[in-house]
Amino acid sequence: MEIPYTVTARPDTGLWNAKIGVWLFLASEVMLFGGLFSSYIFLRLGADYHWPVHVLNVPWGFINTLVLIGSSVTVVMAWASLKMRKWGAYKVYMAITIACALAFLWIKKNEYTDKVHHIAVKTKDGTIIEGHFPDHGKHWINFDNVTSIKLSTRESDPEYFLESCTTPSPKFTTPAGKTVSLDDAGLASIREEAGKEPSIDLKAATPLTFKVNNSPFPPFNTIRSYNDSMLSFKDGTVINGKLTDYKMTLQVTRVDVRDVADRSKSQAWTLMGAGWKEAFEHHEHQKLEHAKEHNPEADPYKNPDFVRHALTMEVHTAKPDPSHHAPEGVGELLQSFKDTLFSHAEHNGPVITLDPKKDIAFWSNWLPKWNTYFAIYFTLTGLHGLHVLAGAIVLTWFLVVDTKRFKNDPEHLANRVETGGLFWHFVDLVWIFLFPLLYLL
Amino acid sequence: MSAAATTHDDHHAHGGDHAHDHHEPSFLYKYIFSTDHKVIGVQYGIAGLLFLLFGFFLMMVMRWTIAYPGQPMPGLELVASLFGEWGTYQLEKWAPGGVVSPDLYNMFGAMHGTIMVFMGIVPLGFAAFGNFVMPLQIGAIDMAFPKLNAWSFWLFFIGGAMMMLSFFLPTGAAQTGWTNYSPLATTTHYIVKNTFMTGQTWWLLAMVFVISSSLLGSVNFITTLINLRAKGLTFMRLPFFCWAMLVTSFLLLLAFPPLEVAAILQVVDRVFGSSVFLPTGLVAGTNHFDISGGGNPLLYQHLFWFLAHPEVYVLILPAFAIISDIIPVNARRPLWGHKLMIYAALTLGFLSFIVWAHHMYLTGMGTMMSTYFQITTVMISVPSVILLTCLMISLWGGSIRFNSQMLFASAFLPMFGIGGLTGLPLAFAFIDLHLHDTYYVIGHFHYVVAPGTIFALFAGVYHWFPKITGRYMNDTLGKLHFWPSLIFMNVIFGPMLFQGIAGFHRRWYDGGAMAFKNTTQDYLWSNELISFGAWGLALAQIFFIVNVWISIKGGKKITSDNPWDATTLEWATPTPPPHGNFTFEPVVYRGPYEYNPPGTGREFIPSWEEPAGTPAPAPTEAKSHH
């Protein structure tokens, strides 16, 4: 009793089961990515901010496209080799395919890491300043003189709270007058005393200092809100003390003044210094000259492409460089690719200090939180990456585990590789659309 | 092979058909992690029925607070006390003093819808009946991908378990309606230490599991229907049951992915703080969220309803499938307009994809879009009416056997009719402005799915129970189940239509007794009536539960493998069907509904019965039939 048509095709439909299955699965995948692409369109059409264009690392995206196209060729060659019963060639082609998949994922991982370290700040007047925390480190909020604490007893684990406390082995007094430290025994006695209450008021024996990681990435952020005299954590715990001189240090790579009403008065220039204002004016002027040369009639400020080039400035190229414009010609394009791939020019920008309360309207790293473009970018490429990973696992299975089948039932293995290959081509096909949509257009 | 097949009580006697069963699988693999489509079908069936019961319990709690707002619910404290200190703590949190809190009401409301639709009816109608009956009806030994089939069930199980466990999270389960609209759904349980451990997020993650399960299931169904049909079973000889399952599979296959997108994007919004569904300048109460904005709540609704409208037909088509088998068998008449019904189902399937935004007339979507969706919505009523009319005409001139399943099947027709016709006014934007989100809508779609689909599911249980267990269900208990159910269903959903027109909003926790008293005071009595209807309906179900329970071991044994004298292939198997289903290679010689065929003098001719004088078909591959 075997399921029929697992290897040979059913005569009237001309298809074996898995082939129908994989095409149906791909049909549902078309709708999955169709839904995601529709979301992309919907978000882009409805965006009330400047949709980022050419902000990702084009050379790495380009290389990844080549990697995937290459793997698409090798996987179909692996299948053809199996059909011709060339076992050795099959193994080589399949190994290359899997290597390509891993290379793709490795490059993607590097791109993601870059974005985690890329900080974007929107100042109160709408200027967007991008850069890095100078030491690629974290961003802290410091509290001094913390004596009273409302500790939430709902959550089981105040570890984050103790990690934020920089005073070694703090001791607290409970309302009942017991002195406890927040180890397991201390916590148990605190819970007992709190009973059903959601929180308990603790007094610190000596004033404590706190250093809380203010990650813009919600899963790692424990802060609900703060002001000059208190900070409340997301679980309901509140510390009362004094916010010490709270500043954000940023090494600037890029300035965007498209949304500023009067760009000569942008907050960027107060923060970075008047020299950069001049540099920017020079930069804008250069772009304007260039545009006028091409088309003296039109008003370039009605062209979003021009506005994007003229009103944003790459700062990390260190000096107001008049030659900085969109690369033209093959040589220049290649040079620019090489720079983006291997240079670390972003460490050259000026370092500024912002007052989060006075200067910043919103800030985040280049992660989904920053805007809907990055949200859909990470969702699309993340899901695509999962597909690459899944494909790599399946193909590795065929190559490593399914070896006996080549001797016993080579046609079945060829069918399996064809099925896996169809999926793999689909993954490539999605990337063919993703690359221009996210990196180029 | 003779049509009057005798019972095969001990299928192990047919050793020859089990040449490949070298060893008996252990209990765990035979009944729990089985890859046999029948076991998986029964697993889905049991899970689906339990979920339906649970979803109904949630509703009974809600009906209390709608009828008697602010009064402690009897029995709630007793139930809580069964769980000791933990129970008392939960009671204080969610229903202090036994009075159902608004949060609990919201939670139960959201989960009632979710459980009934995604955990109850779809698994029961599509997955359970489809899995058990469809491969038998097409003469297949199993589904095309048995392992995948088991995976479907277990993914569904994980999703269902997550839904259930989410009640026990500190935040409780999801509280924002079964539609889970952003921005409310995104920002509920939002500012917490770990957004992963919240009911709202678990709802989304559970949905991703359930959706993946549906996708695998539909791939399996379609492949099986295409490639594993028995010899001679051409597409046009397929029973309507199988056609309905095929269309349903396509709906699940192609409509569910956009909902998966919606769920994934909402998870991204909730966990990573993005704003895909959150507009600029969003403020909730006194909360100013630390978000970028720039997203669009309408996007969520589009993605959601792109699934959820076809989903309505995923709920309905299996019901039509079941009814289309039961009516011909019990009316002893062929299904009228078999071909017409097939084309109607295909049209219905296609149209169901392009009507979704009639759920969104009030969102401020453009007038052009609104006009377009009104047109397509009115169009889709045509194939639905064709299906219903064909079933009614099939009754004409029949000698009807009013056993339990036929009673449910006959009641399905007018009940679904009411459900469908009350939907027509809602298709028009200007009427929908008044009726949107009122009890009228609730009444409308519950008529479609409760006395509609659920009655069909009951009918299916009574009909195929003998094939599953080898015993009949008790017909007296069946009638005791049917009549109160029919009456109470109408007591519940009939008044809702009038309440809706009177302006009762569907989400009122107090049933309209407090905040909107001026509007509602003349009709508040109907809240009580409906609630008593719900509790009465619950009592009626006891007959069904008892009936199933005692009939498994104590029901009357069947004396034939084809107890209803039916013509489709599932009745050609031994009872219960063994692993591999058939004791002979099934070949189909005629259409599926040969009841009282004129000129033959026969009462019915099974589709697998060899015509007299036909030479035995060569035992080769299935014939090509282009």
Place this chain on the structure above:
Amino acid sequence: MGHDNSHDDVSSHVKTYLKIGVTLIVFTVITVAISFIDFGGNNNMIVGMAVATFKASLVCLIFMHLNHERPLIYKVLVFTVVLAIVLFTLFISAHGDPLKDEGFEAPAVPVKTATAHH
């Protein structure tokens, strides 16, 4: 493939696969290059998507063998593609509303003249 692929049949395809691979790479370079040229308005998007669609069709037709597949697969795919297009177009048109079109609210002709026709 499901067809009776003799080995020669497959080996004759091998060269095609390589050629298509090279074509895809060439068009990837073209995609990147033209993205730096401003065609004005939405034209960049249209050109970019046209190139991507061309590349995608090559993958579908040659690598995924859709140039010679069984009718059933085409039926499934045509249905899917139609639905995907429905998804795109309706999502895009959800942004349009004739009420917001310029000149829609103000009648094109004075009201008096308009009523005179009745």
